[in-house]
Amino acid sequence: MDLSGYAAKTSNSVGLVDNGYTLHNLEPYIAALVHAFPHTPKTMLGTDKGDFLSYATNRGFGWRVDCLGDWSKGWSEMEDGYPGLIAHASDIQTNTAPDVLFDQRWKKSAVDFEICQDSLQDWSNIKNPLHLTYDQVQQTFDFALKEHASLIDAKSHQIPNIYQPLLTAFLNKLGYRYQLNEVDYSRNIPKNGTLTINSQWQNLGVAPSYINYPVTWRLRTANGSIIAYHTSNAKIENWFPAADYEDQSPIYKVSDHFQLGNQISKGQYFLDVGLVEKGTYNAKVLLANDTKMTTDTGQSYTINNNVIKNNNSIVSYVDNNHYLYNGNVKYPSSFFFDKHSEQYIKQQNNIGRWNEIATINVI
Structure with a gap:
């Protein structure tokens, strides 16, 4: 939500120019949104001058600001505007509606940024008076991670090669990033028995998901037929990352009891896991694990007609039935969307993201 025009009419402020509105004038709009969309994630455009x-x-709103990466000489968003905004938000002396828990709101609502200038190419252009040094770009990304950002609008332009290492590291922390670290499971289960699955997870990002994608286990045959599902009671929106993005994330332990129906025949099955859309068995979240992947229908997962395979060294299923992987997926970081992007994104969003974890025997 943009309450346009509340900031002071000066270039030395975060936000847009002042149109004379007071907090009292704007309160009804905030109240109307809360009433109309009680369960929809909401963010508010911020200013370092107003109290809204x-x-x-x-x-319950999150917050967002524009002009990330402004390091202008004299007064800048990075050195003056954002620190002033954050301080003012919780200042009981100068703010008529202070939020003393402002620095903890990221746990329940998103923090978003939009970059300054038209593209990261502008940042890299040494002829540009607002050119950013490599260190300034690093500090810009680190600031967003420190504030537990979920989204950065970097605008639709190609990423300069010089920023590729920075952006890759940044994207591996931005928002949520769930990793399955360990699975302790029953390898042999009697027909109509219970498959016990004890798992350990981490959120390697800097923010939680603000929507629960239930942890769901499924059994699948070698030819891709889905046999059964079990949905965990775990709430991944409560799986927070480390308070500081440079620290180690907490470990979250989950114990599930997968009741196998009498209709499941004796034999060997693959055990898959996915973070699914609520009320469905459609896996929506890509885990930070490099294992074989399959779609919602049990077929090999493909991108651009290339089957994703396990190309890295992973500890295999071991004698004590523990499966452990501490590696990270390496994501491509050159995101330049052309006119075909919408169709491609829609296709990939609907393909399903199930990770193969183990094999079990029904005896």
Whole structure:
């Protein structure tokens, strides 16, 4: 939500120019959104001068600001504007509607940024008066991670090669990034018995998911037929990352009891796991694990007609039935969307993301 025109009419402020509105004038709009969309994630455009941002975050809004990466000489968003905004939001002396928990709101609502200038190419252009040094780009990304950002609008332009290492590291932390670290499972289960699965997870990102994607296990045959599902009671929106993006993330332990029906025949099955859309068996979240992947229908997962395979060294299933992987997926980081992107993104969003974890025997 943009409450346009609340900031002071000066270039030395975060937000847009002042149109004379007071917090009292704007309160009804915030109240209307809360009433109309009680369960929809909401964010508020921030300013370091007005009080409506903290008024909104007190009522469940996240926050966003423009011009990430402004290191202008004299006064800048990075060195003056954002620190002032964050300090003012919780200041009981200067703010008429302070949010004393402002620095913790990322746990329940998103923090978003949009970059300054038209593209990262502008940042890299040494002829540009607002050119950013490599260190300034690093500091910009680190600031977003420190504030537990979920989204960065870097605009639709190709990423300069010089920033590829920085962006790859940044994307591996931005938002949520769930990794399955360990699985302790029953390898042999009697027909109509219970498959016990004890798993350990981490969120390697800097923010949680603000929507629960239930942890779901499934049994699959070698030819891709789906035999059964079990949905865990775990709530991944409560799986927070480390408080500081440079620290180790907490470990979350989950114990599931997968009741096998009498209709499941004796034999060997693959055990898959996915984070699914609520009320479905459609896996929506790509885990930070490099294992064989299959689709919602049990077929090999493909991107651009290339089957994703396990190309890295992974500890295999071992004698004590523990499966452990501490590696990270290496994502491509050159994101330049052309006119075909919408169709491609829609296709990939609907393909399913199930990770093969183990084999079990029904005896």
